[in-house]
Amino acid sequence: MRSDPKMFVPVARVLHWLLAAMILTMLLVGIGMVASVSARHDWLVGFHKPLGIAILLLVVVRMVVRWRNPPPALPADLPVLQKLAAFASHWLLYLLMLALPLVGWAMLSAGGYPIMLGTSLRLPPIFPVGAVGFAVLRHLHTWLALLLFVTFLAHMAAALYHGLIRRDGVLSSMTWRRDARGTADD
Amino acid sequence: MRDSPTTSAPPHHRIGAWLLIGGTVLTTAGVFAYAGGWLTPGRLTPERLVNQLQDNAGTFAGFRRNHAKGVCVSGWFDSNGAAQAYSAAQVFARGRTPVEGRFAIPGGNPYAADSSVPIRSMALRFTQANGQQWRTGMNSMPVFAVGTPGAFFAQLQATQPTAATGKPDPAKVAAFFAAHPETGPFRAWAKTAKPSASYATESYWSLNAFVFTDAHGKRQAVRWRMVPEATAADGVAPKAGDADYLASDLGLRLAQGPQRWKLQITLANPGDPTNDASKAWPDDRRTIDAGTLVLERTQPQDSGGCRDINFDPLVLPDGIAGSDDPLLAARSAAYANSYLRRTSEEAHWPGTPAIRPQPEHQP
Ligand code: HEM
Ligand code: HEM
Ligand code: HEM
Numbered sequence: 001m002r003s004d005p006k007m008f009v010p011v012a013r014v015l016h017w018l019l020a021a022m023i024l025t026m027l028l029v030g031i032g033m034v035a036s037v038s039a040r041h042d043w044l045v046g047f048h049k050p051l052g053i054a055i056l057l058l059v060v061v062r063m064v065v066r067w068r069n070p071p072p073a074l075p076a077d078l079p080v081l082q083k084l085a086a087f088a089s090h091w092l093l094y095l096l097m098l099a100l101p102l103v104g105w106a107m108l109s110a111g112g113y114p115i116m117l118g119t120s121l122r123l124p125p126i127f128p129v130g131a132v133g134f135a136v137l138r139h140l141h142t143w144l145a146l147l148l149f150v151t152f153l154a155h156m157a158a159a160l161y162h163g164l165i166r167r168d169g170v171l172s173s174m175t176w177r178r179d180a181r182g183t184a185d186d
Numbered sequence: 187m188r189d190s191p192t193t194s195a196p197p198h199h200r201i202g203a204w205l206l207i208g209g210t211v212l213t214t215a216g217v218f219a220y221a222g223g224w225l226t227p228g229r230l231t232p233e234r235l236v237n238q239l240q241d242n243a244g245t246f247a248g249f250r251r252n253h254a255k256g257v258c259v260s261g262w263f264d265s266n267g268a269a270q271a272y273s274a275a276q277v278f279a280r281g282r283t284p285v286e287g288r289f290a291i292p293g294g295n296p297y298a299a300d301s302s303v304p305i306r307s308m309a310l311r312f313t314q315a316n317g318q319q320w321r322t323g324m325n326s327m328p329v330f331a332v333g334t335p336g337a338f339f340a341q342l343q344a345t346q347p348t349a350a351t352g353k354p355d356p357a358k359v360a361a362f363f364a365a366h367p368e369t370g371p372f373r374a375w376a377k378t379a380k381p382s383a384s385y386a387t388e389s390y391w392s393l394n395a396f397v398f399t400d401a402h403g404k405r406q407a408v409r410w411r412m413v414p415e416a417t418a419a420d421g422v423a424p425k426a427g428d429a430d431y432l433a434s435d436l437g438l439r440l441a442q443g444p445q446r447w448k449l450q451i452t453l454a455n456p457g458d459p460t461n462d463a464s465k466a467w468p469d470d471r472r473t474i475d476a477g478t479l480v481l482e483r484t485q486p487q488d489s490g491g492c493r494d495i496n497f498d499p500l501v502l503p504d505g506i507a508g509s510d511d512p513l514l515a516a517r518s519a520a521y522a523n524s525y526l527r528r529t530s531e532e533a534h535w536p537g538t539p540a541i542r543p544q545p546e547h548q549p
Contacts, residue, residue, distance in 0.1 A: 028221045034523075035223035035231045037335045037516035042500055042508060045518075111525070112495060114319045120504040122317050131494045135533035138526055149218060157211050164203035166194050 007173050009069045015062040016174055022055050023097065027149050049104070050117040056101035063094065075168045089155055096148040102126075103144060107137035230339055232523040235516070238342045239524075243294025247531040248488075248541040251524040253307055253323075255298055256290025257433045258490025261444060261481035263312055269451055269476035272406045273398035275505030276314040278476060286311045287481065288492040289385040289436065292325070299429035304379035306432070308390040308412060309497035310479070318503035321495075323517075324390035324412060327379070330463035331372040335516035340366070368464040383424050384435045386416040386445045394499060394517075395460035395509040398451075407454035407509060409467065412447035412479055436484050444482040451476050460509040494532075496525040 003009055008016065026048065033044035074083055108115050109125035110133035116122050127133060163171030195203055216225075223229050239251045246254060267280035277283045287310040291303050309323040332338050344362035345354040363369055382388055390412045398406045416439065424431035439445055453472045459465045487493055500508050500518040508514045531538045 028218060031218060032221035032223075034519070035221070035229070035233070037230050037232055037235060037519045039510070039512060039515045041232075041519045042515040111529075113501060114317055116318070119507070120318070124317075129494070131529040131532040134494070135526065135529040135535055139530070139535065153211050153214060156214070157207050160203075160207045160210060164195060164206060165200055168194070 003069075006072050006169060008071055009065070012062070012065050012069060012071070013174055013176070015058060015065060019055065019058055019062065019097065022051060022058070023148070024152070026051055026055065026100075027145060027152075030145055046118075049108075049115070050121075052101040052104050053117060053123070055097065056105075059094070059097045059101075063098075072173050074170065075166075078168070086158070089151055089158070092151050093148075093155060096144055096151065100141065100144050100148060103137055103141045107134055107141055110134035110137055230336060232516075232519040235335070235339055235342075235520045236523045236527065238339060238346070239294050242342055242346045245539055246294065246296050247539040248528055249294075249296045250290075250528060251294050253290035253292050253309075254294050254296040255300075256288050256307075256487050256492075257436060258485040258487050258492035259287045259289060259436075259481045260483050260485075260491060261285050261287070261479065263449070263477055263479050265477040266475070267477075268474050269398075269449075270400075272400055272408070272451070272453070272474075273505040274401045275320065275398075275503045276316055276318065277312045277320055277503060278505070283312045283314060285479065285481075286313075286491045286495060288487065288495070288497065289432070291432070300424075300432045301381045301429070304376065304381045306382060306385055306388050306390075308385070308388075309492070309495075311495055311497065311501075312503075314503055316503075319501055320503050320506060321497050321499065321501040322392060322410075323497040323499055324392050324410075326382070326388040326390050327372070327375055327393075328391055329371045329375065329466045330393045330513070331369045332366060333368055333462040333464040334512050337366055337368070338513070338516070341369075368462070371466060372464065383418065383431065384416070384439070385432055386436060386439050387414050387418050389413050390447075392499075393463045394511045394514050395454065395463075396502070397460075397507045397509050399505055399507065407458065407460045408451050409454075410449060410451045410476075413450055415446040415448070433484075433486075440482060440484055444480045446481075447479040449476040449479060450474070461511050463511060463513055494529065496521050498522065 007013070029044050029048050029051075033041050033048060036044070074086060078086075105115060105123065106127040109127040110130055112129045112134075114122055115125065127137070159171050159174070162168055219225050223231055236251050243251075243254070250256075261284075263277065263283045263285050265278050265280055265283065267278070269278040270280075287308060290307045290309070291298065291300060292305050292307060293303060306326045307323060308326075310321070312320040314320070332341055341362055344358045347353055348355050363373065392410045395407050395409050398408050400406070424435070428434070436445075451474050452467060453474070454460060454467060455471060458467045458471070485491065498518050498521045500514055502508065527538070531541055534540075
């Protein structure tokens, strides 16, 4: 298949939506499990850790894909400020997707916990054990997650604004279908 | 280059589009807020449980929010291999596993008198050679008062000291016990229980049930307890007026030699309740002796190795898992919350109470 210069390459699109679903799940699971004392707490924590590490691996793959396949350019007539916002928020999203699982892993290391991804798979620690390090990283995990959530909300609103109001092909560059008006696919 | 914006939505469609965008954002934020418990203030959360512990005992920065007074210990576990038939955990293979632990008394006040409660506790962290850990917190009584987190919370609320007397309101306590007949076995035990003069002479029960899995994946529900070798006769009687005799007794005993406990694992029969720590299992259940816990050193808790350990009962190695006991998840969640509070105070995190030196005299 010839790649369409107006679209993200298919693998980038698949990774975008897969990670979007996984990250949204993680945010909900995370915020839900720390507010629960029921049996949910236990299995959600057990789910949160391996899913978070899977995100870390996929984000690395995604960054390699991005580096090898530059994204389609934004519409030429998009105001400079909006282009800047798109650029900054995309990098912030990448940064947070990478930082959150690393901070999660590091904070459990600092707390002296074994980092179990199941009943027997254990990751090595990546941060020295200590109360101060644990506390700082544990708070950082919360604040970065909240920042990721807020950035995600703005990102989603912007994507819908492109798709529903500007109808400029930005939303469809990440989906499976070209804009209704857009030139036929290949 | 993507399509030019000549196709932008006609004005009469825009209002609908903006509403759709706003609605999507608000709905997503609403789902998030609901999951986080912000829309259901009545939900029992770890935060509320630990706040209630603080309401009952006071807030002592840097200390555990329950079992605040205690000492660190360390040693090892010598496994005789007997439990291996039921659990594939490395700790049960014949051999030695290093242990960090902590003795304590229940309650959130780190300056309480040792004689103020008849219960003592033992918490242990076994670190297996493969890096997996087994953490357990046990109490010196054969049954827990209640079986659910909700009942535990209600008990804390009912026993919160009133501002007027500094003691719980007897009417509320009576009402709680009347509404919670499951507390019967615990109350029967508490009637005759006396505060022991030593940590070393007590038995410590897991109370919660767990599930062992053997090398073939066969499951067996269990509870365990640590049974002491030492007897009261070996000890020194506490000096009159000494409120901290447990730590000094332990220091004296360890100066003479290591202290030992047998790890006894009780196997449930089919049908024994695994989801209710307020119900003991019948006495005739098969019990296996899995080996010997040897403790040889003690350190103060503000500098010892146990200070920064969260003895979360759900940190378990392959071969041991939690049961359907609803207290386990609640403990895990509440201990994490308490751990974050005390480590944040250790880190002088903004907004946390300052750690103060021990007062000369506590009322
Ligand atoms: C994209 C990745 C991740 C996201 C979006 C995420 C999100 C969250 C959120 C929102 C919370 C609740 C914070 C709070 O309200 O205090 C949380 C807690 C937590 N996360 Fe993550 N997390 C991620 C990765 C990880 C990883 C990789 C680990 C560990 C390997 C981890 C371990 C934890 C733990 C242990 C807690 C707290 C449990 C407790 O205190 O009871 N997270 N996470
Ligand atoms: C947690 C969820 C999400 C994350 C972490 C995320 C992350 C990202 C990132 C990092 C990019 C930049 C891609 C690049 O330049 O390499 C991007 C692009 C994009 N995302 Fe998302 N996204 C998420 C959810 C969504 C949702 C829900 C939508 C749609 C409603 C969406 C629509 C888009 C679109 C249309 C683009 C292309 C923007 C452009 O052409 O510059 N994303 N996303
Ligand atoms: C829902 C019920 C329970 C709640 C909310 C609760 C709460 C707590 C909290 C907040 C701590 C301090 C944790 C820390 O900062 O490290 C603690 C310590 C402890 N709890 Fe519980 N607890 C509960 C049930 C039990 C049960 C059933 C047992 C008995 C087996 C138990 C035994 C212990 C022990 C031994 C410690 C001291 C651990 C240490 O020395 O660090 N708890 N509890």
